[in-house]
Amino acid sequence: MYAPPVQRLITEFSKLPGVGGRTAQRLAFHLLRSSDEDALALADAIREVKERIGLCEVCFNLADGPRCRICADERRDTETICVVEEPSDVISIERTHEFRGRYHVLGGALSPIDGVDPEDLKLAELFGRISDEQVREVVIATNPTTTGEATALHIAATLRDRAPEVSVTRLASGLPVGADLEYADELTLGRALAGRRAV
Ligand SMILES: [Zn+2]
Numbered sequence: 001m002y003a004p005p006v007q008r009l010i011t012e013f014s015k016l017p018g019v020g021g022r023t024a025q026r027l028a029f030h031l032l033r034s035s036d037e038d039a040l041a042l043a044d045a046i047r048e049v050k051e052r053i054g055l056c057e058v059c060f061n062l063a064d065g066p067r068c069r070i071c072a073d074e075r076r077d078t079e080t081i082c083v084v085e086e087p088s089d090v091i092s093i094e095r096t097h098e099f100r101g102r103y104h105v106l107g108g109a110l111s112p113i114d115g116v117d118p119e120d121l122k123l124a125e126l127f128g129r130i131s132d133e134q135v136r137e138v139v140i141a142t143n144p145t146t147t148g149e150a151t152a153l154h155i156a157a158t159l160r161d162r163a164p165e166v167s168v169t170r171l172a173s174g175l176p177v178g179a180d181l182e183y184a185d186e187l188t189l190g191r192a193l194a195g196r197r198a199v
Contacts, residue, residue: 013028059104079136080135082099083103083142089141104129105122107122108121109148126155137168140170152170172193172194172197
């Protein structure tokens, strides 16, 4: 139906989350109408982010060097680690200004049905950090979903076994159940963080 380059662009857009066929087509036609300069700026931005942004070697947050800005910041409290599923959750929690520790980004949540097992997440790296660094508290801020809860339970059970001296807390209730952290407003998330409880 379309010239192959147009079809290719529509196909690539339709792989993006939340973009269906019609939206993919609309975006493609928008770019075809745009100036060369605007369209190529988008292509360059995609290329630059893929070339320059990687994962922090300590916490697996997004980083434009070996370490992310939070791990590189010496004013952050090193005794508290907040465990989240995705880099976007770090942003959500930072916006609350309630947390001064460091993070650990798992890269997802446990979901045996979808084939996500402990070794698919950065769990071994988390437990390694907890034994190497002087960590006093681990705040589990996985999403309040079935998979997020399963992940929280797995971490809490492993730490009870391997590092019983570390206090393990979970965000307080009040977060919308079944939704992702990134959709919680700052006030709710800040309160959930301040009211975290031991697990
Ligand atoms: Zn980091």
